[in-house]
Amino acid sequence: MSAPARSPQVLDDKISGGIGASPQRPDGTLKVRGEFAYASDLWHENMVWGATLRSPHPHAGIRSIGIAKALAYPGVHAVLTHADVPGENAYGLKHQDTPVLAEDRVRYQGEPVALVAADHPEIARQALKLIEVDYEVWEPVTDMERAAHDETLPRLHENGNVVRHQRIVKGDPDARADVVVSGVYELGMQDQAFLGPEAGLAVPAEDGGVDLYLATQWLHVDQKQTAHALGLPVEKVRLTLSGVGGAFGGREDLSMQVHSCMLALHLGRPVKMSYNREESFFGHVHRHPARMYYEHGATKDGDLVYVKARMYFDGGAYASKTPVVVGNGTTLSVGPYNVPNAHIEGWGVYSNNPTCGAMRGLGAVQPTYAYESQMDKLATALGMDPAELRIRNAMSEGSTTVTGQVVDFPAPVAELVRRVRDMPLPPPNTDELGFPGGAANTTHGEGVVRGIGYGVTIKNIAYAEGLDDYSTARVRLQVIGGEPTALVHTAAAEVGQGLVTVQQQIARSELGVERITLHTSDTSVGDAGSSSASRQTYLTGGAVRNACLAVAERVYALAAERFGVEATNLSGGKVVAADGAVVADLAELLGEDVIEETREYHHRKTYPLDPETGQGNAHVQYGFSAHRAVVDVDTELGLVKVVQLDCAQDVGKAINPDAVLGQIHGGSAQGLGLAVMEEIQVTDGVVRNPSFTDYLIPTILDMPPMRVDILERPDPHAPYGVRGVGEPPTISATPAVANAIRAATGLELPRVPIKPEHLTGT
Amino acid sequence: MDFFRPDSLAEALAAKAEHADAVPIAGGTDVMVELNFDHRRPAALLDLGRIVELHEHGRQDGKVRIGAAVPYARIIDELGRELPGLAMAARTVGSPQIRNRGSVGGNLGAASPAGDSHPALLAANAEVEIASIRGTRMVPVKDFYTGVKRNVLAPDELITAVHIAPATGAQQFSKVGTRNAMVIAVCAFGLALHPDQKRVGTGLGSAAPTPRPATKAEEFIATELDWESPKPLADSVLRRFGALVAEAASPIDDVRGSAAYRRHALAVLARRTLGWAWSEHLGGGRRACA
Amino acid sequence: MRVNVTVNGKQRTADDVWPGESLLYVLRERLGLAGSKNACEQGECGSCTVYLDGVPACSCLVAAGQAEGGDVRTVEGLADGDRLDSVQQSFLDTGAVQCGFCTPGLLVAAHDLIERNPAPSDPQIREALAGNLCRCTGYEKIMDAVRLAVERKQATT
């Protein structure tokens, strides 16, 4: 069968601007015209709509599933259950513990149980209600700490309820200090809340395989898992990236992939699935809620002596990325500070709460909130300025982390803090909409107190703990219409971050060619890894560079052969020698030749942590950012208005400075959201607010103006010196806002999001 | 599902009489959410969109008559001087897009305790005009709500308008939400000074199964205010007023907030709004909605 | 049922419309105009914003039948052929577009603001766009885009 309408789409190849410039996005014009095809926009002749029946119970046995009535409903084409899963009914990013469709039990509210395909979404919805599932409702496991330690609780999976336990011991775990502060900190469950719903269109193919057009963060991992569940060889399951409306980690696990393909293969017809907002809350993983016990010891002068921490991460029903959250959480547990002694323990557990997995700032958001709260508490105990305390203990190049890893690249933490501290402060508010409460007329200044707070973070970039992390790029150089043109092909997912722009910029700079065409991302080229862990500019950027360099080598060889001159450079459409002399015009040299090279980029090797001591060179690179938040708090009503949110971040090298700013702005907004409003509220395993009416994300009236300082201290081990950008600002914004609210109120505030109830003691 | 598209009020009333299970749809900002998420599957929709009478406002017997389907945006733009309390409440509803279509008639039809127009309507002693083929009746707004999302409408009736006396004194509306825009009220409070009647009107939102006035607080403050020679109010009076407003509430714990917080916040809102309104009264002026 | 609407200046007809369908669904799935987005279908995100009879509305909250005989202008109707509207151009120039899912709705809302108020203050811009959620940009560059569009409009008039 043919491709769906509007896919693939052709991005703009007539933009100029290489590395360090901020050219327009090649998909920008399509996007502002409303012509960019997102996964939910796809349409195919003869397609039907798929829908998912989900469990209403967080923990239950399934005695039987009756599909006859649903199947008989007019307009319904298929009703499928676990019995129809062609391959193994199990998938998962780290552990294959997740059923495609539930068999004899469900482990969370919203777990997929059956599928329907019908002529119209309304018919599909009504048919879902006709499926009869006989549940035996069980008591849910809901407390993460009990799940870690209480052997009497039901075991949700074969190996018990602990997904990963990691200990890290550095120096003297029993060290003593002059000044000791401690606290117990909690984070609620945050949602990625990307705007584009989970969606895909599966088209059965003549070879018995299937073509899936979809929104995802990682084509190849979807392909592998989908093929396995379909019982097909990977090459028969071909994935093509469609427009992605944001991701933030929430598209790393499978949602509709296997389901839509099952229906399409069963019917021999294209099947479209697109979740609505409510289903989206059940259809993807969230950020792990956490409970963290911290103790910091310092000398009277304010030097950190030790950190002790016990941290619990609630992974919910299935493992997803919980092992990585425990790894990141423990290894980043003391923050960007020099700490000679530490004893850290982290547990990631199964429960009957919603499954948690990847979200921007994976595993670092939780401890950063805790240790940055501790740093303020310590500053108060020491009578020290909170910025000064951070600067005093800031790690730097050459520091040794809590896992014994020596930082062998710039780590300008102290400077980042100084920069945000020294930015000008905003004047008192004079605008009626500018008070806490915004448009709702709750105060004209009564009860309003201003506070300033800091947050600083360290985040590991790219994959860690021994994973071979790489990306692949294919670059083809040829003359089209008299103009040398490069075609760049990767499987990397553009999710909004601007990777398409960066790929063009790199190819332009490396090949000295203006016209860069982008091949739609699909699985016909090698794996690019995920658009997560702030890694794509680093890894896929590196792969595009490598492929371009290989292409350039072949051009130089051609020039040597033709002119006997050694060329070293491609620039402005010319082939150039080391002394700057033009050797040849690129277009003329190429003539009819097509030069194509495919290359991978692998980052430096990392190593697993020692299972006992947690020591090891687990990470390849760190990103650092610092925020200063200025807030106005209506102390009587407990309402907060963030007045200013400033950030300084080291990005190594800004390949595209505008896109870097965009990442910092957007990340900061998500961090602000977690600080004051965002939480999926779960009671006894049941989600109470699966809607944008009650899961609140910041509006334009909640986001304050931002000042951003971008530092560029190149990492000598990374391509162009880049450092991952996307995650750090999400992480440090939350504690900055929380600390500012503490400064305004003097309250302890051990939990985010901070609610009016916490601020008013009600 | 059927879709009725009456061109006049008479046609609409006839349709409603014939199809009691037809759900009226004005701005659609409540109805469509319920339809999109399969929370409601009525036998028919009765579109009020083309009925001119419901989209007009004007004067009748000295009162402002607002057609049931007049959107909030027009109340803000066109009635801010006469009905500042309602206009302030309207300004806090949803977003510009919601205010361009959502209506007071729809707010009353939905009768959610969180509806923002209710506190303002209560404080201003609005009356609801209700019609059917049997005739027209007027219901004081305080008698309109009968339970959570329930009202006095009979199956064949439509809300045709609300009638509100133009403000004779300062009016205020405040709403607590956990976001600085586009948020359903955690709780809300409306207040209107009626110097002509020497009384203060109040209305509570998201504070009980139905919107309701704080009667004891109204009675208390009526005895405290000196309308002849107005003086600044003692803090103790403001606080007592706040406490009585909080006592009038019987809120619940839900995803948006705790009952205890709602009570606390209502006391603060009541104290502040009375303070603002009374100083405006002292200043002799009346502040129109921004 | 049948629904007739004028969309971006053209008379369009959709047949077999289920009466519970929204205008958004009809635009996207029946008239091939997928530019208006479906991020929430509960009025909260504004990504489906269109002009309905000259007034910006969430098309997910308009029953298709309510639009009968109406005049709809969507994001696809903002540009004049190949020439982008100045709001569209400003969003491009300032980098206000990331994933772009919020963009169509924001463009209509911003377009309307500038039509009604040729010199909006920052707070006025914020209040006017408070019904359009964006999860990617933190709104900073959206503010820049609207300010730029305002500036450009002032420069040409």
Ligand SMILES: Cc1cc2nc3c(=O)[nH]c(=O)nc-3n(C[C@H](O)[C@H](O)[C@H](O)COP(=O)(O)OP(=O)(O)OC[C@H]3O[C@@H](n4cnc5c(N)ncnc54)[C@H](O)[C@@H]3O)c2cc1C
């Ligand atoms: C994103 C969003 C934000 C919102 N924010 C707020 C908010 O901040 N504050 C607030 O108060 N509300 C809010 N709402 C709810 C809604 O906008 C209001 O209740 C609005 O007043 C409803 O008006 P409408 O004309 O759209 O009603 P509809 O949706 O058309 O109707 C609502 C109900 O009233 C009935 N009805 C309508 N007109 C009549 C009539 N003339 N006679 C009899 N019955 C009738 C309908 O059958 C239906 O039951 C929000 C909604 C959304 C989607």
Ligand code: FES
């Ligand atoms: S899709 Fe209409 S407002 Fe979100």
Ligand code: FES
């Ligand atoms: S750009 Fe992605 S939601 Fe706004």
